[in-house]
Structures are given as structure tokens and as C-alpha cells.
Amino acid sequence: MALKHVNAVVVGSGAGGGVVAKELSDAGLSVALLERGDWVSFETHGQDELINQRTTVLGNAYGPDDRSPRVVENARGGWDIVMPNEGGYSNNAACVGSGTVSYGAMAWRYMEKDFRMRSTYGAPEGSTLEDWPISYADLEPFYEKAEWEVGVSGDMSANPFTPPRRRPYPMPAFPYNREGVILEAAARRLGLHPFPIPMLRNSAPYGGRNACVHNRYCCGFACPNNAKNGTWNTVIPRALATGNCALRTHSIASEVVVDDRGRARGVRYFDADGRAQYQTADLVVASGGAIETARLLLNSKSRLFPNGAGNRYDWVGRNLQGHAYCGADGLFEEETFDDVGPGATIAVSDFNHGNPGVRGGAALCNEFIRPPYGFSGMRPPGSPAWGKAHKDYQRRFFKRSVAVRCPVQEMPVFDARIQIDPGVRDSWGIPVARLSGERHPHDIEIGRVIAARAEDWLREAGAAFTWQNLPGRGLSGGQHQAGTCRMGSDPRTSVANKFGQVHDIDNLFIADASLHVTNGGFNPVLTIMALGFWVGSHISEGWKAGGFR
Amino acid sequence: MAGNDNRVGADAVKNGDPAPAGRTALSRRAVLKLGMVGIIGAAVGAGSTAAFARLVRTARPRYRFFSEAEAGLLIDICEQIIPRDDVPGATDTGAINYIDRQLCGALRRHRQAYRRGLESFRRTCLQEYRMPFQDLPAPGKIEALRAIEAGRAPGALWGGPSAQEFFNLVLAHTMQSFYGSPRHGGNRDYASYRMLGLDYPQVVGQNRYRKA
Numbered sequence: 001m002a003l004k005h006v007n008a009v010v011v012g013s014g015a016g017g018g019v020v021a022k023e024l025s026d027a028g029l030s031v032a033l034l035e036r037g038d039w040v041s042f043e044t045h046g047q048d049e050l051i052n053q054r055t056t057v058l059g060n061a062y063g064p065d066d067r068s069p070r071v072v073e074n075a076r077g078g079w080d081i082v083m084p085n086e087g088g089y090s091n092n093a094a095c096v097g098s099g100t101v102s103y104g105a106m107a108w109r110y111m112e113k114d115f116r117m118r119s120t121y122g123a124p125e126g127s128t129l130e131d132w133p134i135s136y137a138d139l140e141p142f143y144e145k146a147e148w149e150v151g152v153s154g155d156m157s158a159n160p161f162t163p164p165r166r167r168p169y170p171m172p173a174f175p176y177n178r179e180g181v182i183l184e185a186a187a188r189r190l191g192l193h194p195f196p197i198p199m200l201r202n203s204a205p206y207g208g209r210n211a212c213v214h215n216r217y218c219c220g221f222a223c224p225n226n227a228k229n230g231t232w233n234t235v236i237p238r239a240l241a242t243g244n245c246a247l248r249t250h251s252i253a254s255e256v257v258v259d260d261r262g263r264a265r266g267v268r269y270f271d272a273d274g275r276a277q278y279q280t281a282d283l284v285v286a287s288g289g290a291i292e293t294a295r296l297l298l299n300s301k302s303r304l305f306p307n308g309a310g311n312r313y314d315w316v317g318r319n320l321q322g323h324a325y326c327g328a329d330g331l332f333e334e335e336t337f338d339d340v341g342p343g344a345t346i347a348v349s350d351f352n353h354g355n356p357g358v359r360g361g362a363a364l365c366n367e368f369i370r371p372p373y374g375f376s377g378m379r380p381p382g383s384p385a386w387g388k389a390h391k392d393y394q395r396r397f398f399k400r401s402v403a404v405r406c407p408v409q410e411m412p413v414f415d416a417r418i419q420i421d422p423g424v425r426d427s428w429g430i431p432v433a434r435l436s437g438e439r440h441p442h443d444i445e446i447g448r449v450i451a452a453r454a455e456d457w458l459r460e461a462g463a464a465f466t467w468q469n470l471p472g473r474g475l476s477g478g479q480h481q482a483g484t485c486r487m488g489s490d491p492r493t494s495v496a497n498k499f500g501q502v503h504d505i506d507n508l509f510i511a512d513a514s515l516h517v518t519n520g521g522f523n524p525v526l527t528i529m530a531l532g533f534w535v536g537s538h539i540s541e542g543w544k545a546g547g548f549r
Numbered sequence: 550m551a552g553n554d555n556r557v558g559a560d561a562v563k564n565g566d567p568a569p570a571g572r573t574a575l576s577r578r579a580v581l582k583l584g585m586v587g588i589i590g591a592a593v594g595a596g597s598t599a600a601f602a603r604l605v606r607t608a609r610p611r612y613r614f615f616s617e618a619e620a621g622l623l624i625d626i627c628e629q630i631i632p633r634d635d636v637p638g639a640t641d642t643g644a645i646n647y648i649d650r651q652l653c654g655a656l657r658r659h660r661q662a663y664r665r666g667l668e669s670f671r672r673t674c675l676q677e678y679r680m681p682f683q684d685l686p687a688p689g690k691i692e693a694l695r696a697i698e699a700g701r702a703p704g705a706l707w708g709g710p711s712a713q714e715f716f717n718l719v720l721a722h723t724m725q726s727f728y729g730s731p732r733h734g735g736n737r738d739y740a741s742y743r744m745l746g747l748d749y750p751q752v753v754g755q756n757r758y759r760k761a
Contacts, residue, residue: 050729057725058655058733083658216747339748372741373728385698386630386720387691391638394728398745 002278006030006246007543009267009281011253011296014098015528016512016535017287018231019146021247022239023536024285027543030244032279034251034269037063037094039232040101042222047215049371053093053102053479054220056085062102062222063094067427070291073436073475081424090322090435090477092289096249097232099479100525104219104344104368105200105228107152108522109143109530112136112163113353114360114409117518121359124442127411128319129359132517133489133498136163139530142537146529151206151229154198161193161349171203174212178338179366179402180345186461192348197365200229200525201342207234218342219368231529251277254430256284256508258302258309264508270428283507283539283548286514287532290320290481293514294418295433297485297495297502308420310485310502313492317418319483321519323407324439324471326362326447328454329378330402330463337399343369351406351453352521358446360409362521364454367403378403380467402461404454407480408447408471409521411440416475418484438473447471480524482513500535507548511535612645614652614660619667620645623719625683626670629694630723637740639723647726647735648719659718666715669707676703 007029010021021033045051045061052061059065064084072088074080082089093099113120115132123129140163146152148170155173156162173196176184180196187194201212201223212227226233239245250272257265257278266280286293294317298308310316347365355361370378375398376390384390416437424432451468458466488494491503500515502508511532513524520527542548612620627639627648652660674682674693685693694716696702702712710718726735736742742749 048730048732050725050733057721058651371728372745372747373725376724376728386694386723388632388634391631391634394741395744 003032003280005280005282006032007282007548008032008285008539009034009279009283010285010287010511011267011269012036012098012287012289012292012512013096013231013236013247014092014287014289014512015100015231015525016532017285018097018100018236018239019529019532020285020287020509020511020536020539021245022235023533023540024543025239025242025244027540028244029540029543031239031246032281033236033239033245033247034253034267034279035094035096035247035249036068036252037096037098038249040095040222042224045221046224047217047221049217049373052217052220053099055371055374056091058085060085060091060093062099064091068094068432069424069426070432071421071424071434073434079421079434088435088475090291090475090481092291092479092481095232096236096247097230098289100200100230101222101232102220103200103228103230103479103525104342104523105230105525106344106365106523107147107154107198107200107526108363108520108524109140109163109165110136110520110522110527111161111349111352114518114520114522115139117360117409120353124359124411124440126413127440127442128414129411130486130488130493130517133487133494134534138498139527139534140165142530142533143526145533146526149533150200150231150234150529151202151209152198152200152526153203155196156198158195159193159349161352169198171206174199174201174203174345176345177340177343179336179343182336182402182461183346183366183404183457186457187346187348190457190460192350192457194346194348197344197347198526202227202229209233215341216339216343216369217371219344248272252426252428252430253288253296254299254428256286256296256300256309258300258305258505258508260303262304262504262506264309264505274428283509285509285511285535285539287510287512289512290484290514290516291418291433291435291477293510293512294484295420298418298420299431304504309505309508310495312504315486315493315495317484318414318416319412319486320416320418320435320437320475320477320481321410321412321483321516322476322478322480323362323519323521323523324410324443324447324476325405326408326451326454326469326471327364327367327403327405328451328458328466328468329380329404330455330458330461330466331397332400332402332462333464335399336402337369339369341369343367348457351450352409355446355449358449359411359442360521361446362406362408362450364404364406364450364457367405370401370403372398375401380465402458402463404457406450406454407521407523408443408450410476410519411442412483412486412518413437413440435475435477437475439471439476441473443476444471444473480513480519482516482519482524485510485514486517487515488517499538500531501538509535509539612649614649614663615645619664620649622667622671622682623648623663625690626694626719627723627726629690630720631727636744637737639727642727642737642740643735644723644726647729647733648722650734651722656722662710662715662718665708666710666718669702669710669712670697670715672706673697673702673712676706
């Protein structure tokens with residue numbers, strides 16, 4: 001039986017798709033929101049150190065499962081089939097809300113220069129570094145919407161590098177934990193400008209949800225207290241409450257159908273019972289994340305787009321990026337652990353730009369609480385990995401270590417990419433994504449500069465012993481995956497225009513980190529949400545003017 | 550420091566049996582079965598040793614995946630990775646239970662690596678040291694394991710996994726067992742959390758043990 005036609009079908013209910021679904025529902029469009037995963041809750045896996053978003057040794061707590069493999073290029077140039085909880089898969093999540101259920105919830109706005117990387121620094125050889133077609137000023141009102149509609153706690157008054165804002169955060173910043181107190185004084189002695197990390201968590205009751213109770217394990221876990229704000233507990237319930245939005249879980253999209261006039265007609269998917277369905281719509285929004293959105297477009301072949309929707313110039317799936325994380329660790333004589341979760345409280349933005357000799361940089365943030373198993377692998381180079389000495393180290397330093405982590409902005413690389421694997425299919429028979437390529441060497445240079453700053457900070461804070469962590473050349477992506485359907489004004493060097501509208505397919509939009517031209521020196525989620533509001537607002541205006549029908 | 554906590558030390562003594570707890574639990578089960586046989590045997594007047602022997606033979610195997618010999622060797626390897634000192638180590642806290650159980654679940658894909666790796670390991674010890682790993686003196690065990698960790702092992706005996714791959718697998722799984730949630734079969738009595746001084750569960754006032 002044919003499904004009832006809807007105005008919009010949105011594929012993916014993460015940071016981008018959840019927001020778009022709500023914006024379109026508010027504007028009066030009928031919306032089908034397809035999510036390949038299910039609702040998840042804290043109760044399923046609790047605060048299990050071995051099944052969560054950060055440690056997946058016993059599986060993915062937030063999906064997907066082994067029915068969704070990928071193929072990844074190995075070091076010998078061959079191809080490995082990789083399961084979702086294995087390294088290299090570049091997983092985000094597959095559940096209602098996607099990564100916003102279990103994330104660390106840092107709520108960064110990118111800085112003005114992050115939107116103008118090419119004109120600020122020039123592209124290094126071998127990079128497709130480019131400016132965004134929109135500026136920070138264009139996106140500012142939509143950052144504000146994200147902060148208020150989803151809910152952010154923060155205070156940027158101590159950060160002179162923060163871009164201008166019209167409205168303060170809706171909730172006050174979180175206080176520093178013990179690590180934060182130690183690091184704040186040290187940063188000031190170094191002449192830096194420390195400030196509390198803005199968080200998509202409630203420092204006070206907000207939007208009918210509770211205030212944070214500072215669980216030890218927050219980053220990587222669902223919140224037992226509903227104090228962490230994702231799309232699943234904010235905008236998606238609001239979309240459903242309009243009566244205009246139908247959320248369909250366990251729905252695996254396989255193809256955007258594009259007709260011979262270059263118009264999207266709807267989405268083919270497999271429903272919870274594995275039955276093939278075809279949801280026709282006036283417009284389609286792809287919000288599956290940088291890897292799955294690229295896969296969906298590449299799998300959507302039509303007469304006008306034989307290599308995939310929007311892929312006339314071979315840009316779909318290109319420029320996969322994430323963050324080249326680097327940082328430093330320090331060991332202290334006194335206890336630094338106070339068990340006040342989630343642990344990451346303090347940052348400096350002094351090194352996001354203006355680092356001599358390198359392009360861009362990163363925010364420096366103290367790390368979330370390290371669970372005992374995770375800590376068992378955090379050692380200075382050359383330390384014993386086992387035996388009595390290893391156990392003694394755990395005992396002595398578990399509560400006496402501070403880590404600083406820095407999401408280094410990457411230089412996009414054309415050959416870091418998603419393709420469709422010619423042979424491997426998932427459990428629904430859909431050809432899977434194939435990942436290949438590597439990071440730009442300049443990322444490593446930036447990493448060295450930033451890791452040295454992180455180490456300086458820990459030394460000044462009184463660490464008795466410190467060491468650096470540097471990024472490798474391996475392909476990036478992961479939870480911060482971005483860039484595979486970049487926005488731009490030239491259809492020959494981008495996939496979508498500045499409104500996320502796929503070039504030459506006027507009623508096919510993208511609303512996720514695929515659009516990011518560059519990925520900032522910050523965790524990307526607030527920018528993805530802001531883009532969701534930006535794209536959603538453009539669609540709504542077009543719809544009200546009679547478009548897309 | 551955790552090591553100075555008397556309670557932890559006392560528990561370690563209480564758990565002083567060098568046999569893994571799985572073994573203890575099983576022998577308890579075997580005793581129960583034997584007891585029942587005795588009762589039934591007395592009732593029917595046929596309590597022969599042959600019936601006893603048959604029942605012991607058909608008793609449920611102790612491990613889901615490993616043979617007795619494999620488990621014995623792996624227990625000894627894990628104990629070198631996290632040795633008992635004044636707090637419990639890998640053996641006391643059930644590393645073998647964790648690995649055995651997960652090899653029938655989430656870690657199923659590593660079954661062949663364990664089966665073949667343990668055999669390679671066993672043969673390596675016999676060839677290099679002329680005795681089983683378990684019979685080596687304590688420092689000898691550590692040396693033997695260091696050689697495996699560094700890949701200094703007769704290549705002919707390691708057709709896959711390599712010595713290093715096998716070592717890294719056991720290392721990761723032993724750490725998971727000891728530092729992960731007890732619900733997966735290891736970390737018995739929250740031993741590692743006690744050692745580190747961590748509340749578990751995290752709800753104030755609900756902790757089930759005295760922290761270090």
C-alpha cells in the first residue's frame with residue numbers, strides 16, 4: 001500500500017535532521033522523519049565503561065549494529081570490511097537524536113575566521129581549503145536559536161576571542177571542577193584567557209528538563225537525569241507535538257528518487273519489518289551525517305545524475321574531515337580528581353588562530369573524566385603496559401592526572417573520501433560506504449604547535465610530569481565527521497549552495513555537517529544545529545512563498 | 550593509597566584460594582551433584598563409583614569456550630598482566646570468566662585468535678623453556694611474556710595470530726575485565742573500583758563497599 005504523500009521527508013534525526021524536522025513542522029509542512037535507529041535510553045546500558053559511545057569494545061550502545069558494515073582502506077592499500085564498533089569505521093550513532101544523546105555536549109560557535117580559512121591563510125598544497133559561502137554574521141542568529149531552543153549553559157565574558165553575539169546564553173555557565181580551578185590560575189599566570197566551556201547541558205532547570213547532577217560518566221553516555229540537551233529531547237518532541245511530523249524509527253533509507261527533470265520525488269527505504277517503502281514528498285532533506293548522507297546521494301542514481309544525486313562534478317563524498325585531536329597529559333603530586341562530572345569545564349581560545357607558521361589551530365579544553373579502563377591505556381610513551389608497575393600506576397595516578405585535549409582544525413583533502421563499495425552490501429542489500437585517504441600533513445604541524453601549548457599549560461599548573469599526544473596521518477572522520485557535501489557558490493567545486501540546496505536539484509537539501517567547508521577548531525555540533533535552523537528557515541520561507549510544489 | 554586499606558587486604562586474604570573463582574563455584578556445584586547422587590544411590594541401593602564417575606564426566610563444563618587446559622594457561626597469563634598484590638588481581642577477579650563469556654558474545658570474532666594463539670603460546674614455551682608456562686618461576690613467566698609482547702617468538706609457531714597480536718588481544722581483554730563493569734564477568738567485588746577509590750554505583754549513599 002502506497003504511503004500518504006508528505007510535504008517533506010527528512011532522513012536522519014541527529015543534530016541537523018532533528019532541527020530541520022521541527023522547523024518544517026512549525027511552518028506547517030507535513031514531515032516524515034526517517035531514523036535508522038530506535039529510541040535509546042539511559043537504562044539500556046547505564047554507565048557501562050565497556051559499551052558506550054567512547055569505548056565500544058563490547059558494542060555500540062547507541063547504534064548501529066553489525067548489520068551496517070563499512071569498507072575501509074587499510075595501510076597496505078587493500079580493503080577491510082569493518083564493523084560499527086571497530087576502529088576505522090568512523091561511527092557517529094544510529095538512534096533518535098543520534099550523537100546528541102551521548103555526546104559531551106560542548107556547544108561551540110565557530111569563530112569568524114573559521115568561515116574564511118582560505119582568505120585568511122591561503123590553501124596549503126594538496127588541500128581544498130576554501131571559504132564558506134556564508135559568514136559568521138549570516139549564521140549568528142541561528143546559533144542563537146540553537147542555544148535557546150535546545151539549551152546551552154555558558155558565559156563568554158572572559159573570552160576576548162569569542163565572536164560577537166546579540167543575546168547571552170539562556171543559562172549561566174557551569175562552575176569549574178578541581179581540574180578547572182587548577183588550570184584557571186595557571187592560564188592566567190601564562191597570560192591566557194580561560195573561560196568555562198559552553199555546554200548543551202542544563203546548569204539550571206530549563207525547558208521542563210532538570211538541572212545537571214554532575215554524573216561522573218556523561219560524555220559517551222545517555223543522561224539519567226534528562227539534563228543533557230539533544231535533539232531527541234527538545235526539538236524532536238516539539239516537532240511531534242505539532243501533529244505535522246511522523247517519526248519512523250528502524251527506517252533505512254536506500255535512495256533519493258530523482259526524476260528525469262532533475263526533481264526529487266521522494267525516498268525509498270526499508271521499514272522496521274524490512275519491507276521496501278517509497279515515501280513521496282515535495283522536498284527531501286538528507287541529514288544522515290557526513291558519511292551516510294554522502295552514501296545516500298551516491299546511491300541515488302538517475303538519468304541526469306548517473307553518478308549519484310548532486311555528483312555531476314565528483315564532489316560528493318570528497319573532503320571527509322574531522323579533527324586532528326592532539327593534547328597533553330600531566331601527572332600531579334596532589335589529587336586533581338573530584339568526581340564532579342562530566343569533568344571538562346575549562347578552555348582557552350587563545351590558540352584557535354594567530355599561531356605563527358600554521359593555519360588555524362584549536363581550542364584547548366580539559367578532558368572529560370577518564371574511566372578506569374580508558375585510563376589503563378593513558379600512559380607516557382614507553383611506560384609498562386601491564387604487570388605490577390602498570391597496576392601501581394593506576395593506583396597512584398588515577399586521581400592525580402589532568403589531560404588537555406584540542407580539536408585541531410584540519411585542512412580538507414580531496415582524496416579523503418567516501419565512495420560506494422562495488423561489492424559489499426548491508427543487511428538490507430544497500431551498497432555500503434567505502435572510506436579512503438588520509439589527513440593533510442599540515443594537520444600534524446598544527447598539532448605539534450597546539451600540543452606544545454597544552455603541555456605548557458599543564459606544567460604551569462604544577463604537573464610533575466607531562467607528555468604530548470600528537471595526531472597521526474590516518475583518515476579522519478569519526479563523531480566529528482564533516483565536509484563530504486560542501487556548500488559553495490560554484491557548482492563545479494561544491495555540492496550544495498549556501499542554503500544547503502543541492503545544485504541542480506532544487507527540492508533536495510542537506511542539513512548536517514556534510515555541508516561544512518571547514519570544521520573549525522571546535523566540536524562541531526552547535527554549528528550543525530545552527531545550519532539545521534538556517535536550512536530549515538530557508539525551506540520554510542520558500543514554502544510559504546509557494547515553492548517546492 | 551588504595552594498597553594501605555586493611556579491608557582490601559583482608560578481602561584478598563579471604564579470596565586467598567589460588568584457584569579462579571569459577572573453579573570454586575564449579576566444584577561447589579559438583580559437590581552438590583555428588584551429594585544428590587549419594588542420596589539417590591542410597592535410595593536405590595546402587596551408589597556405585599561407576600555412576601559417580603559417569604556423573605562427574607557429564608557435569609556441565611566449567612567454561613563456555615575454553616578447554617580446561619586452555620583456561621589454565623590463560624588464567625596464568627592474565628595474572629601476569631594484572632598480578633595480585635595487596636589487592637586482588639586478574640585471577641581473583643575473574644578475568645577468565647570475562648573473556649570466556651565475551652567470546653560467546655560481543656568478542657566472538659576473536660575465538661580463533663584465542664584458540665590458535667594459546668596453542669602457539671603453549672608450544673613456544675615448551676620449545677624455548679622446555680617446560681609449560683605454568684611451571685616457570687615467577688620472573689621467568691614475566692620474561693616469557695615480554696618476549697611474546699615484543700614479538701620475539703619462533704615465527705614458525707605463530708601462523709596467525711602473530712605473537713604480538715595475541716599478546717595485545719589478551720592485554721586489552723584483561724584490562725577490560727579488571728577495569729570494566731562487574732556485570733560482564735570480571736572485576737569481582739568491584740575490586741578495581743575499590744582500589745582506585747571510586748564510588749559505584751555513583752548515587753550518593755548507595756555505594757556497596759568501603760573505598761580505598
